[in-house]
Amino acid sequence: MAVREYKKTATIKAEQFDGSFEMMEKYLIQYAPFLSEIAPSSYSIRTLEGDMKFGVGDYIATGVDGEYWVIKKEIFEKTYVLVEG
Template sequence: MIKVYRKTSTIKAEQFDGSDEMREKYHIAIGSGWVAPYRINTLEGWVGVQINSWIATGVNGEHWTITDDVFKKSYAELPAIPKNVANYLTDCKRANTTIGTSLSGNIVLFSHARSHDMIHDILSWLCPSDNQDLFARAWLDGYVVEEEK
């Protein structure tokens, strides 16, 4: 019986552009082949990498290539959330609250956000339902903190 699986870890990936900088960074060799003139050393040996393919890096520093179409179907960027919201999410997890309780707006109970402005920022961000979806995705998959504007 076939079972359905999902990926459970995050990866770091960079789209290959053929630049000298990327060739040096990933130790990419240049060959004379028409199909894949660029080659990268992976756990499976040297494999071709084409411009616009993605070079993924695993938890042990190993690299592999992913074609652009497969990458776009398989991966999504981690959600970017504001620093105050990230701190709130961390506080809620530390307090062993559920995601439902975390989304309910009981910020004072679970967060170190004690100033009125911080609480207002968090509640204002959580109010649109799209942001609640982002918060849930960040809770489950991880997140990056938005750059300050």
């Protein structure tokens, strides 16, 4: 069988995490200050696959069923484009 290329066609809602208390409260984000000097990914969010670590600047995506997951900034900016309108 030949290798084929696929493209995502679904749209998502996403927001870049800025480290604010408002976003932490909105997404029930946990902060581990003792990790902040060792690793930039000192925040944690509960996803369907379990807790996911991430940092300021990464994106939080919301799925069609209201579930959340994190997309690293570099991956998000290479993979997604803003839907106008």
